[in-house]
Amino acid sequence: MQNLPIFTTKYTKWYYKDMGDDCMDKISKFFGTYSKGDGYQHFFCPGRVNLIGGHIDYNGGRVFPCALEFGIYGAGKLIGEEKLILRSINMNSDIQVDLDDLEYNANHGWANYPKGIAKEFMDRGYQLKGMEIVYYGNIPVGAGLSSSAAIEILTCIIIDSLCNLGLDKLEWVKLSQKVENQYIGVNCGIMDQFAVCMGKKDHAILLDCDTLEYKYSQLKMDKHSLVIINSNKKRELASSKYNERRTECQEGLNIIQKYKDINNLCELNILELEKYIDRIEKENVRKRVIHAVTENERVINSIKALEKGDLYLFGKLMNESHDSLRDYYEVTGYELDTLVEEARKCEGVLGSRMTGGGFGGCTITLIERDKIQDFEKRVKEKYREKTGLNADFYYSTIGDGVKIL
Ligand code: GLA
DSSP states (O other), rough: OOOOOOOOOOOOOHHHHHHOOOOHHHHHHHHTTTTTGOOOEEEEEEEEEEEEEEOOGGGTOOOOEEEEEEEEEEEEESSSEEEEEEEEEEEEEOOOOOOOOOOOOGGGGGHHHHHHHHHHHHTTTTOOOOOEEEEOOOTTTTTTSOOHHHHHHHHHHHHHHHHTTOOHHHHHHHHHHIIIIIIOOOOOHHHHHHHHHHOTTTTTEEEEEOOOOOOEEEESSSSEEEEEOOOOOTTHHHHHHHHHHHHHHHHHHHTTTTTTTTTGGGGGGGGHHHHHHGGGOOHHHHHHHHHHHHHHHHHHHHHHHHTTTHHHHHHHHHHHHHHHHHTTTTOOHHHHHHHHHHHHHHHHEEEEEEEEEEESSSEEEEEEEGGHHHHHHHHHHHHHHHOOOOOOEEEOOOOSEEEEE
């Protein structure tokens, strides 16, 4: 993959707002309670947003995510017994399990993520020791900002460090995706785990999900900002719908493979799409294939636009991405569509789209920085009027991936 040019980042700052002004105080307090003096080591894993390239990571496409500055903090230490003690401060929950009893248990809720990761390490032959791990996060759970990838990758770094295993970071990514697919049962692609693990301050990552080649790209946004808006719509049935989309894509791929030797839908270009699309009879499958191929083209065109510093074209492609996710992929829903529609009506907005898996969750909007105040006021009001829900606005800088603190 070609090198992307380096852009200035002087004004790319995002910052927290609805996360609570005292959130950094709470985190210091957390690390004060589980302190290094008491033998705990400290870790952090961020959430992520995807700027463009929706639902094509599992179709061998290109995606363009970046890590956020908020996420999940962890404190971990070895204990004498062959046990995992898992605590979540946010959930006010403590779970204890023996290292030889790590099967999925619906009653364990959130703790299945770290349990699954520990089990996967052991299934691969790594020797684990008993550990206590305490989690505390400032990322909204289930909002499509990858809280699950964050807890998975965070658990990887903690287990790896405490047990001195020395795996490559990419192994954590693959291992976590496997846990999500097989232990948790969500057939996700590799984007989220990759982004939260490999993220780099002030950079988005152009990731080719077929080859796992990637390039960091600094964003030039002297007068613009990216705003994340949480629809606060519960993502009901999101995982079963997600798995359904994957099956539909596979069905489309199976048909096209009769005519062309490809491994992934995103190997097709637009001309080839036009050539083969009528071979697919089912309308839903046809629509999913159209989205996958055109979305991949949009990512490629976005990179070209950003290389030229053309944020207007990038914004337009963000809009087209959302419209395709709404009309062809059918993963948006009334709340996300309303947020995007209202955002686009505001002065200074270049583009707005859903981000993440969809069916609720968050949108991301590219906007002229000096228009943000009016924008926030107007979108909040209109959204409440139309859906009865309150939207939360998050501003964050682009942060680093998982790290030891
Ligand atoms: C979820 C999945 C990712 C990706 C996105 C949609 O976040 O975990 O793998 O498919 O949805 O782009």
